[in-house]
Each structure stands twice: as C-alpha cells, then as structure tokens.
Amino acid sequence: MRFLRRLFKIGQAEVHHAIDGMEDPIKMTEQGIRDMKDDLDKSLEALAQVKAMSIRAKNEVEEYGNKAEDYSEKAMLILKKAQKGGIEPEEADRLATEALVKKEESLVHQKRAEADKEKFDHNVLQMEANVQTIKQNINKWENELKILRSRVKVADATKNLNKQMAKIDSNGTISLLERMKEKVLQEEALAEAYGEIAGASKSIDAEIDNAVDVKKSKAVSELEKLKAQMGIGGEKNE
Incomplete structure (x- = not known):
C-alpha cells in the first residue's frame, strides 16, 4: 500500500x-x-x-x-x-x-x-x-x-x-570583558598609589608640626612683649 x-x-x-x-x-x-x-x-x-x-x-x-x-x-x-x-x-x-x-x-x-x-x-x-x-x-x-x-x-x-x-x-565580547577587567584593576592600583603618595605628604607635615609648636611660640613672644610694656623686668624681687 x-x-x-x-x-x-x-x-x-x-x-x-x-x-x-x-x-x-x-x-x-x-x-x-x-x-x-x-x-x-x-x-x-x-x-x-x-x-x-x-x-x-x-x-x-x-x-x-x-x-x-x-x-x-x-x-x-x-x-x-x-x-x-x-x-x-x-x-x-x-x-x-x-x-x-x-x-x-x-x-x-x-x-x-x-x-x-x-x-x-x-x-x-x-x-x-x-x-x-x-x-x-x-x-x-x-x-x-x-x-x-x-x-x-x-x-x-x-x-x-x-x-x-x-x-x-x-x-570578542569575552575578550572585551577581560580587557575591561584589566583596566579596572589598573585604575584601582593607580588610585591606591595616589593614596599612598598623599598619605606620605601628610605624614611629613605632621612631623614638622610636632617638632615646632607654632602656637606656643607665638604665645611666649606675646608674653615677653606684654611684660616689656608693663615694665616688668626679667629678674625676680627678693
């Protein structure tokens, strides 16, 4: 059939x-x-x-x-x-x-x-x-x-x-993603480097400030000027 x-x-x-x-x-x-x-x-x-x-x-x-x-x-x-x-x-x-x-x-x-x-x-x-x-x-x-x-x-x-x-x-989408990942890692590393540089500059300023107390020096200088104006001598009375 x-x-x-x-x-x-x-x-x-x-x-x-x-x-x-x-x-x-x-x-x-x-x-x-x-x-x-x-x-x-x-x-x-x-x-x-x-x-x-x-x-x-x-x-x-x-x-x-x-x-x-x-x-x-x-x-x-x-x-x-x-x-x-x-x-x-x-x-x-x-x-x-x-x-x-x-x-x-x-x-x-x-x-x-x-x-x-x-x-x-x-x-x-x-x-x-x-x-x-x-x-x-x-x-x-x-x-x-x-x-x-x-x-x-x-x-x-x-x-x-x-x-x-x-x-x-x-x-090449996968390759593109890999390149983007590499770029992000590079940018993150660069940001960390700048952070370290900025931290290093701040630490030097802090050391200088610790070595010299500017506010205290000014206060002493002002005190000497004030004593001179008042006629207060530098010797102690007996």
Whole structure:
C-alpha cells in the first residue's frame, strides 16, 4: 500500500537519517499519516460493501432455502390433489415434476449463495484485520510525530543557544570583558598609589608640626612683649 511504502522508508532509514535529507521528516510523517487515514476511509468503505454482500448472500441462502421447501410442499399438495381426483394424474405428475425442478434450481442457488457468503465472510475477516493494522499504524505514527516534534523543538532551542554562545565568542565580547577587567584593576592600583603618595605628604607635615609648636611660640613672644610694656623686668624681687 502507498502509505505503508512511504512510512516504511522512514522507518528503515530512521528519523535521524531523514533529518539529514532535504525533505522535512515532520512533513513526511504528517503526509504519511494523512495517506493512512485516506486509505483507512477507503478500507472502511470497502469493508462495509463486502459486509453488505455477505448479508445479501445470507439472505439469499434463506430465500432459496424457503423456495426449495415451498416447491417441495407444492409438489406434495399436487400429488395429494390428484389422489383425491381433483386433478388428472398426468397433469399432476407434470406439475409436480416442474415443482421439483424448481426446487432443485433453488437448492443450487442456495449452495451458490452459501459459497458466496463463506467467501465474503473470509474477506470480511481479512479486511477487518487490515483496518485494525491501519488504525494501529496511525496511532503509532501519531505518537512518533509527537515525539519528533518535541525533539525538533529541543534541538532548535539547543541550536539557537549554542549559536548565541558561539556568536558571543566570535564577536570578542569575552575578550572585551577581560580587557575591561584589566583596566579596572589598573585604575584601582593607580588610585591606591595616589593614596599612598598623599598619605606620605601628610605624614611629613605632621612631623614638622610636632617638632615646632607654632602656637606656643607665638604665645611666649606675646608674653615677653606684654611684660616689656608693663615694665616688668626679667629678674625676680627678693
């Protein structure tokens, strides 16, 4: 069947081999499922037709069986009527014979209908098995399609992520970040150096201030001037 040949190709090659080909495996599987569903509809229609023929053959078996019994009964009634003088014996024999001929014809048709029914019933069993196989294959490939779609999504997401990572590296962003880090470290070291220089200048001023008490010297000088103005001598009174 067309759909089985198409899908078995995919099955034999495996899905990952189909991915490497020019034809999209998802679209191939979707088309295969559509083909199977079309064939399923046709198989169901054919199955219904064969079942109808089987039912018709069954009805013919009953119909020709009833006709055979009816002709047999009519032959008996004709002969009984002849016994009672209701009909000439020669005519009774002729009619009874014709009835029995019809009976045999009905039996022949009945056997033919029975053979047809047996053949149709066998065909029905085969077609029902085929329909069941198609349904199972449709269910199988629909599940495969779901898995395949999920795998494609994961593969696409992984590919895009890896592509972005590769793009970042190719653009030298990582190298740029490393250079920026080196620049920051250099600036931090330079700031620390200036801090040490500023600290060294301040410590020298502090040492000078500690060596000479400017405020105290000024206070002593002012005191001497004030004593001179007041006429206070530098010698102590006894």
